[in-house]
Amino acid sequence: MPAKPSWLKLVMKVLPLSVLLLLSGCSERFVLLNPKGPVAAVQKDLILWSVGFMLLIIVVIFSLFAIILWKYRERPDNMDYEPPEQHGNTVLEIVWTAIPVLIVIALAIPTIKATFELEKPPKESRGVEPIVIHATAADWKWIFSYPEENIETVNYVNIPKDVPVEFKLTAVGGMSALWIPELGGQKYNMAGMGMTLYLEADHVGTFKGRNSNFTGEGFAHQTFDVNAMEKEDFYKWVKETQASAPLLTKKQFNEIIQVGVLKDQLTFSGTHLAWVDFAKQGEHLENMPAKEKHGTIKLEEVEQKDDSDHQDNREQENHQHHGH
Amino acid sequence: MKWDEFFVTGEPLIYMADAAIVLTIIGIVFVLTYFKKWKWLWKEWLTTVDHKKIGIMYIISAVLMLFRGGVDALLMRAQLTVPNNTFLDSQHYNEIFTTHGTIMILFMAMPFIFGLMNIAVPLQIGARDVAFPYLNALSFWTFFFGALLFNISFVIGGSPDAGWTAYMPLAGNELSPGPGQNYYLLGLQISGIGSLISGINFIVTILKMRAPGMTLMRMPMFTWSTLITSILVVFAFPVLTVALALMTLDRIFGTHFFTLSGEGMPMHWANLFWIWGHPEVYIAILPAFGVFSEVVSTFARKRLFGYTAMVWSMVAISVLSMLVWVHHFFTMGSGAPVNAFFSVSTMAIAIPTGVKIFNWLFTLYKGRIKLTSAMLWSLAFIPTFVIGGVTGVMLSMAAADYQYHNTYFLVAHFHNTLICGTVFAVFAALHYWYPKMFGVILNEKLGKITFWFFMLGFNVCFLPQYVLGFMGMPRRIYTYPADAGWTELNVISTIGAVMMGIGFIFLCINIVYTYFKGERDLTGDPWDGRTLEWSISSPAPHYNFAVTPEVKGLDAWWLMKKERKEGKAEEPEYKPIHMPSNSGRPFIMSVFLFIAGFGLVFEWMSVAIIGLIGIIICMILRSFEYDDGYHVPVEEIQQTEARRE
Numbered sequence: 001m002p003a004k005p006s007w008l009k010l011v012m013k014v015l016p017l018s019v020l021l022l023l024s025g026c027s028e029r030f031v032l033l034n035p036k037g038p039v040a041a042v043q044k045d046l047i048l049w050s051v052g053f054m055l056l057i058i059v060v061i062f063s064l065f066a067i068i069l070w071k072y073r074e075r076p077d078n079m080d081y082e083p084p085e086q087h088g089n090t091v092l093e094i095v096w097t098a099i100p101v102l103i104v105i106a107l108a109i110p111t112i113k114a115t116f117e118l119e120k121p122p123k124e125s126r127g128v129e130p131i132v133i134h135a136t137a138a139d140w141k142w143i144f145s146y147p148e149e150n151i152e153t154v155n156y157v158n159i160p161k162d163v164p165v166e167f168k169l170t171a172v173g174g175m176s177a178l179w180i181p182e183l184g185g186q187k188y189n190m191a192g193m194g195m196t197l198y199l200e201a202d203h204v205g206t207f208k209g210r211n212s213n214f215t216g217e218g219f220a221h222q223t224f225d226v227n228a229m230e231k232e233d234f235y236k237w238v239k240e241t242q243a244s245a246p247l248l249t250k251k252q253f254n255e256i257i258q259v260g261v262l263k264d265q266l267t268f269s270g271t272h273l274a275w276v277d278f279a280k281q282g283e284h285l286e287n288m289p290a291k292e293k294h295g296t297i298k299l300e301e302v303e304q305k306d307d308s309d310h311q312d313n314r315e316q317e318n319h320q321h322h323g324h
Numbered sequence: 325m326k327w328d329e330f331f332v333t334g335e336p337l338i339y340m341a342d343a344a345i346v347l348t349i350i351g352i353v354f355v356l357t358y359f360k361k362w363k364w365l366w367k368e369w370l371t372t373v374d375h376k377k378i379g380i381m382y383i384i385s386a387v388l389m390l391f392r393g394g395v396d397a398l399l400m401r402a403q404l405t406v407p408n409n410t411f412l413d414s415q416h417y418n419e420i421f422t423t424h425g426t427i428m429i430l431f432m433a434m435p436f437i438f439g440l441m442n443i444a445v446p447l448q449i450g451a452r453d454v455a456f457p458y459l460n461a462l463s464f465w466t467f468f469f470g471a472l473l474f475n476i477s478f479v480i481g482g483s484p485d486a487g488w489t490a491y492m493p494l495a496g497n498e499l500s501p502g503p504g505q506n507y508y509l510l511g512l513q514i515s516g517i518g519s520l521i522s523g524i525n526f527i528v529t530i531l532k533m534r535a536p537g538m539t540l541m542r543m544p545m546f547t548w549s550t551l552i553t554s555i556l557v558v559f560a561f562p563v564l565t566v567a568l569a570l571m572t573l574d575r576i577f578g579t580h581f582f583t584l585s586g587e588g589m590p591m592h593w594a595n596l597f598w599i600w601g602h603p604e605v606y607i608a609i610l611p612a613f614g615v616f617s618e619v620v621s622t623f624a625r626k627r628l629f630g631y632t633a634m635v636w637s638m639v640a641i642s643v644l645s646m647l648v649w650v651h652h653f654f655t656m657g658s659g660a661p662v663n664a665f666f667s668v669s670t671m672a673i674a675i676p677t678g679v680k681i682f683n684w685l686f687t688l689y690k691g692r693i694k695l696t697s698a699m700l701w702s703l704a705f706i707p708t709f710v711i712g713g714v715t716g717v718m719l720s721m722a723a724a725d726y727q728y729h730n731t732y733f734l735v736a737h738f739h740n741t742l743i744c745g746t747v748f749a750v751f752a753a754l755h756y757w758y759p760k761m762f763g764v765i766l767n768e769k770l771g772k773i774t775f776w777f778f779m780l781g782f783n784v785c786f787l788p789q790y791v792l793g794f795m796g797m798p799r800r801i802y803t804y805p806a807d808a809g810w811t812e813l814n815v816i817s818t819i820g821a822v823m824m825g826i827g828f829i830f831l832c833i834n835i836v837y838t839y840f841k842g843e844r845d846l847t848g849d850p851w852d853g854r855t856l857e858w859s860i861s862s863p864a865p866h867y868n869f870a871v872t873p874e875v876k877g878l879d880a881w882w883l884m885k886k887e888r889k890e891g892k893a894e895e896p897e898y899k900p901i902h903m904p905s906n907s908g909r910p911f912i913m914s915v916f917l918f919i920a921g922f923g924l925v926f927e928w929m930s931v932a933i934i935g936l937i938g939i940i941i942c943m944i945l946r947s948f949e950y951d952d953g954y955h956v957p958v959e960e961i962q963q964t965e966a967r968r969e
Contacts, residue, residue, distance in 0.1 A: 029795050029809045030794045030795055031794075031795060031796040032727050032728075032793070032794045032795075032796065033794060040727075042723065043723055043724055043726065043727050046721060046723055046724045047718070047724050047727070050717065050718045050721060050724065051718070054714035054715070054717065054718060057710065057714055058710060058711065058714060061681060061685070061706070061707065061710050062707055062710070064685055065685060065706055065707055068685060068688045068689050069688065069693060069703065072624070072688060072689065072690060072691050072692065072693050073693045073695065074692050074693055074694045074695070078692060079692075081692050082625070082692075083624065083625050083626040083690055083691045083692055084626075084690060085626070085627050086626065086627065086629055086686070086690070087627065087629075087630075087631070088629055088630035088631065088632065088633065088683075089629075089630070089686070092682075092686070093630055093633050093679065093682075093683075096678060096679060096682040097675060097678075097679055100674055100675045100678040100679075101675055103674075104668075104671045104672060104674060104675060104717075107671060107717065107721060108667065108668050108671060111664070111667050111668075111721040111722060111723055111724070112660075112664040112667065112668070114721075114723035114724075115660045115663050115664050115667065115722045115723045116660040116664070117723075118660075118723055118726070119659070119660045139499070173493070173499065174491075174493060174494040174499055175491055175492075175493070175494065175590065177655060177729070177730060179730070179798075181727060181796045184726065184727075185655070185723070185724075185725070185726020185727040185729070186655050186726055186727075186729060186730065187655050187656075187657055187726070188653070188655050188656050188657065190590065190591070190656075191493065191584050191590075192584055193591075193657075195657040196657075208796075210798065212729070212730040212731070212798040213491075213730055214418075214486075214487050214491075214494070214730075214799075214800040215494055215499075216418065216485070216486070216494060216499060216500075217414045217415055217418065218414070219414075219800065219801065220414065220801035220802050220803055220804070259499075
């Protein structure tokens with residue numbers, strides 16, 4: 001019989017290590033702890049606040065557990081020890097009910113505050129008029145429409161830095177979720193529903209966005225790029241696009257939303273909002289794509305694109321539009 | 325429909341599975357015929373209404389399903405080990421994670437727990453059987469044929485692939501054509517009947533059939549957990565039944581409850597699913613709490629600390645479990661007030677759960693802790709479940725959940741609670757009650773090897789997944805690019821999964837070894853137990869108790885043993901025992917349910933109608949049945965009891 005269970009030692013070693021890894025949020029790989037905007041920053045603070053309490057609980061219970069297990073394990077010399085019949089201890093039981101209650105209160109208050117706060121544009125840029133972008137998830141690509149600028153992009157979205165973005169979320173097809181971890185948490189895109197998600201970037205750069213809610217075969221490839229740029233660069237891009245990008249036609253749009261993976265990043269002047277609003281129930285039904293049979297979509301081609309063309313495309317586009 | 329659409333084709337893995345299935349069936353038929361066991365199979369097992377045999381059949385099915393679900397898990401881990409892997413394609417991966425989730429929850433965890441309840445509860449309360457033995461058999465066979473229907477999908481017609489949550493509109497006809505999703509609906513519907521009946525059966529059994537003197541507050545903790553779980557089943561499962569029926573109508577008969585067209589509302593499915601689904605995870609975890617309470621108390625040789633608080637905390641958990649379902653979709657945009665409410669109600673569950681953890685710790689305190697296999701599983705549960713618990717609290721914080729949602733952080737969390745809770749518990753319970761089921765003790769050495777492989781494997785597999793969540797890895801993706809930076813941790817995770825697989829193999833070796841060479845339990849009380857099941861011989865005789873025991877307090881058998889030491893025992897006086905007769909009808913009726921379900925899956929209405937007619941005929945025949953059971957004669961009781969040391 002092992003004197004001290006070695007798994008306990010292992011757990012005690014692995015756990016703080018992984019937590020340390022987590023807390024070293026400076027590492028860019030931990031996107032949840034690497035905020036590039038005020039929304040993600042609120043969420044990071046909340047996460048770290050809770051991690052502290054959780055570590056405290058873990059330390060207390062693990063130590064109690066280790067001590068009790070070590071001290072009261074059966075040994076050859078205590079075989080005739082008969083444990084006492086304890087019924088309980090009211091004081092102790094009140095203590096270990098009260099402390100969790102206090103911890104829950106300590107977590108609930110900032111949670112509720114943050115939950116209400118995230119329903120509005122970030123307070124850092126109060127007074128700045130948000131830019132409205134409709135984000136439509138189709139199986140399996142992302143369509144971004146700028147109603148005021150009259151631009152539509154596919155699989156990438158350009159946003160100005162330090163301006164709140166009011167994403168209008170909807171979908172055509174499966175329920176998806178728009179998620180840009182470095183800018184903030186996700187919300188669902190649902191067909192026949194319109195929802196609002198406020199995000200904002202306070203750094204310039206390209207961030208990864210994706211659909212995080214399972215929608216079938218091409219789900220893993222339904223990603224997009226978010227290019228946060230200086231305001232003047234953004235409006236330069238808007239002007240250029242309005243002038244030079246091809247006009248989006250109904251026919252072309254209906255091809256884009258057919259079920260299938262699309263990896264290309266496309267740019268159009270004009271938006272599909274001119275003739276259809278998927279956020280309105282029932283309106284999109286004639287355009288609703290359907291899958292004919294399972295397993296018909298060739299994903300191998302997509303994977304190749306993923307590695308080569310896609311990168312080139314992005315670079316090209318960056319060059320053309322905002323001259324990075 | 326063409327034959328190549330009826331059978332799944334085109335995958336070497338599937339052809340291997342086809343071959344394995346055919347060979348297994350031929351093997352079983354050969355063995356049964358060669359050893360002339362068909363009659364034995366029918367008389368002893370297929371028609372039995374004995375709660376212990378039904379329990380054993382539940383557990384055998386659950387172990388088989390654990391194998392199936394585990395293979396699914398290993399295939400997924402194999403696919404995710406390296407980036408851009410082409411071992412599985414997207415469609416195949418989606419089918420596998422869908423069946424993995426559905427099977428593990430509904431066809432592994434649930435039947436394992438029902439099996440344990442069947443074996444232990446009547447014995448713990450001093451009863452001869454459950455309240456409705458015939459219904460109990462029907463429960464098992466509906467579960468069995470529901471599970472069978474679900475499982476054949478991967479060779480016939482194609483598996484469901486919309487996730488075990490089957491969110492609409494993805495699971496609708498437009499985006500999931502074909503029979504796959506129908507298998508999910510009908511398989512769950514048929515086995516759901518069994519769950520609901522079991523729930524009712526155990527409530528009545530526990531409320532009406534306790535031995536004299538066993539007040540509610542003298543019931544063993546596992547019986548308490550069964551009572552509360554059964555009440556949850558009765559409240560939660562009808563919701564699933566209705567939701568499944570509505571989606572079946574949508575898919576097969578063209579209604580518009582959850583569809584996008586015809587003003588259907590896909591969000592209703594998510595709500596209904598989780599109104600059932602959240603209580604469901606507590607249906608899986610509360611009996612686990614019961615098992616740990618029994619095992620910890622037995623092997624610490626101490627009465628359970630804070631018994632009353634343990635009972636009330638379970639009641640509190642069960643009530644709260646009905647009030648938290650929205651935390652599964654904070655991101656559906658219900659608004660801040662709704663999310664805030666469900667955040668707090670979810671966090672509140674941590675309070676009674678914390679009370680339970682401390683009560684277990686203080687049951688150990690001042691005890692004499694014997695590290696048997698059953699106890700190792702129970703001890704490992706405490707720290708590992710705490711990690712699952714605190715990460716649950718982190719997920720409950722709505723604003724933070726917008727980031728965690730749909731990531732591997734979530735995946736790690738629910739595996740942490742369901743494996744360290746339910747799976748550790750069923751393994752502990754298997755070791756603990758094995759002597760009562762089969763009269764032999766599972767090998768301790770092999771048991772400990774299983775434990776170390778599985779428990780360490782679990783931590784190696786799932787702790788990295790928390791970190792992957794923080795790195796933004798979403799769940800349910802079948803592949804990821806190399807530059808995502810997730811590779812190393814995925815490799816580690818797969819190593820852990822393989823270790824768990826090795827642990828499972830040792831469990832199977834243990835079962836086989838124990839069958840041939842296991843140490844016999846001649847005392848009926850191998851662990852120096854505290855509750856009534858240890859007062860009878862092992863394996864438990866089919867009538868359970870020769871004389872109905874009289875209960876004088878909590879841990880009734882412990883008190884009896886004390887009294888016997890003081891020489892107060894009396895000679896028992898045997899009377900004939902009334903027992904229920906076997907019946908083949910639950911089995912036959914479930915076969916018809918299977919036929920009806922299969923017909924609906926392929927939308928072959930004539931087959932479905934044949935099945936339905938069969939079911940109705942079975943019900944009519946049952947209504948005109950007059951069978952009052954039979955009596956076990958005194959001589960048989962004397963003979964059986966005399967065999968015990």
